[in-house]
Amino acid sequence: MSAESAIAVFDRNQAEFLEDLETFLRFESISAQSAHAADMQACAQWVSGQLAAAGLDARVLPTARHPVVLADTGPASSPESLTLLFYGHYDVQPVGDLKLWKSPPFEPTIRDGAIYARGSADDKGQLMTHLAAMRCWRQTGQSWPVRIKFIIEGEEEIGSPNLPDVLRKHADELACDYVVLSDTAKHDDETPALACATRGLVYKEVAIEGPSHDLHSGQYGGAVANPANVLADIIASLKDDRGRVTIPGFYDDVRPLTEPEQTQLNEVGITDADLLAATGSPAPAGEVGYTSAERCTARPTLDVNGLLAGYTGEGAATIIPTRAVAKVSMRLVADQDYQRISQAFDQAVRSACPPTVRLAIANHSHCAPYLAPTDSPGMRAAAAALTASFGKAPVFTREGGTLPILPLFRQVLRADSIMLGFAVPDCNLHSPNEFFHVRDFENGTRCILHFLDKICESR
């Protein structure tokens, strides 16, 4: 098998690749802080150099802020072979309180079999498995079994503001069958995961305005609509006492879980005990008829994220507030359309709002849900590669959160994403003492190489 010789190269040169990862981790590539603009440039150049060293045609593409690295092997020898687009990001989160770090965030340090540094798990360490795999394959002298492209951005931690534009402008150049990324976690320390779904998001701000100024609640109380009471009425009207969202049409497009999906999801999903331990909530709660594992991932939600009205200081003030505001967001699942849900929300709120106040609804953000089939050739190959490299079959998981790049890749490139996550779940992502197990770095690199084999076999 072709991967085996590349894996042999990696195994002989592990120390060197680990040193390269350390070099990568020393760049202070904090995308949120403009003082690090030069570090961002240097880091992008370094990444591009790694891909060039693997024989890819690599270049650094400027954007309105931080550059993107693009690379391409060119067509594979077999004209019917697939094309994979590897995605990753070289930017990292700010480091926070330096005093909380046991070793400095940009001085990678190996302790107890793990490499500690900002970005070690998110995403440089995981991305390095892709870069190392390419160089190992290249060193075997074999031709590329599939066409391989790379897009590595420097703005993931600030919401990828320029990625949609880059994708659209370079859609032909980036055309692919699958997007491959390693920016998620394993299911647990031992078990790899293949995330196949993320939830969408519609985030609204509802403002109710009544009197032109705060009123004395004695003088006018009872004779004008109180914006805070009206807001509470509207919010309460959006869900029923069985935890279901009452917005007309809200559930129309929700794709129900198949029985095998449901069984699998409940086998690997969060238990009530874990939910209570993680959240500190007194009890599970939610849509009647669903388990916590289903509620967290496979069902849409409506949550108030913030409320503000009137007097919120210490003690009491007897006012009728001029204004009351709620931030309300909905997590969507396949196949809900975020535009349709957005409109239905607005309509429901308008219907629930009396003419005795003024209503304004603002849109903060939105994102489509994402769900990929678990039995595609790419997913089967990924599962086989994870099994081969980590010694255990992966579980298919659904993420409750939102990853805008997945629906973006699907929309612009018409490609599903394969999320090969190698970091452990408690890797201190975005926190001090972020780490990545050296063993996972090694197995991850092997996994990518196995994947190149398996994806060819899957055809």
Place this chain on the structure above:
Amino acid sequence: MSAESAIAVFDRNQAEFLEDLETFLRFESISAQSAHAADMQACAQWVSGQLAAAGLDARVLPTARHPVVLADTGPASSPESLTLLFYGHYDVQPVGDLKLWKSPPFEPTIRDGAIYARGSADDKGQLMTHLAAMRCWRQTGQSWPVRIKFIIEGEEEIGSPNLPDVLRKHADELACDYVVLSDTAKHDDETPALACATRGLVYKEVAIEGPSHDLHSGQYGGAVANPANVLADIIASLKDDRGRVTIPGFYDDVRPLTEPEQTQLNEVGITDADLLAATGSPAPAGEVGYTSAERCTARPTLDVNGLLAGYTGEGAATIIPTRAVAKVSMRLVADQDYQRISQAFDQAVRSACPPTVRLAIANHSHCAPYLAPTDSPGMRAAAAALTASFGKAPVFTREGGTLPILPLFRQVLRADSIMLGFAVPDCNLHSPNEFFHVRDFENGTRCILHFLDKICESR
């Protein structure tokens, strides 16, 4: 008639009494600011001196903070004559932004027939009518037609913290048939008013706690109770779609308006047009079946005064808040019992709260409602005195706000209060450029003297 000669004394010495008022207004008796403690003492002594000059047995009584002035004429010549307790306060509000004052707040200045100074209307100018009336009567050499007592506090603007204690300790000494005060407004510039009702208050803070920390709404959204949604549900459950409070028993003790009361209230109460002009609200709103005039004064209310939960800054944060808090207050009317309503509120909120969150209810303040009969001998005498002095019959009004001293006087002294307000409604109370019309000062003093006559005739 006895009052006429006293009024003649006043008319001859108006300029002198106005000068005394100016002296009174020069004391910087700001009760809220400890730097003015000595001013408070000096002002109390001056007030006591005024009453002594009128022949009353006057003294300054220390309290835990600012002193109270007590005074007494001693028994009237006729053993069956009434006893009146005049109430007022010598403390004033802080002055706010000095740049907004056209003349310095503690340098009384007469412009366009009005005296401008902090406290000119609230309450020194109005209280001065009582002091001047006493001195005028005294100068006629007549005996007192009724027994007259005074209690003049220095803590009204900071919530009268020591008044209940003083009243209870000196209840026998302060025993009276009526309390008389001038600390309210006329109905309009021309029409005097006799306020006969104030609303009570029960003020609560409802806190809902769910998860032990803010949660990621993607990760856990849908599987735990959201405290902000629960709070909205609870608030919404407290009123129905006809604007009625749904707390069991809430309306049980509400004394309905008699037909004459309703007619009178709607004749003088706020119109929809005035309500909209004053509040800027898009439309009147409230309990179905009642007018704005009734809703503002004769009906109980439930209003949210403040809401706070989760993320309330700019933009969006996808969190499930750990906590949501509402300040909720109810205005009560006769004969609602604030303790009963307080308990019923707690019970209703507890019933509406699911076991998936933790609930805490705090009490901020409470006060009984107050309603005095408009046909008592005291009210009839007051109406006659106002008509005689202001040339127009007063209207009986109900205040929507809360005045704790009225139910306090009734509870401790078992006496109703007669509120002879002489200031115009827009006298810049608590604001810069507070003023009191000289003409109202004069008519007010005459009114007090007429009242001494009329209250004797009314027996």
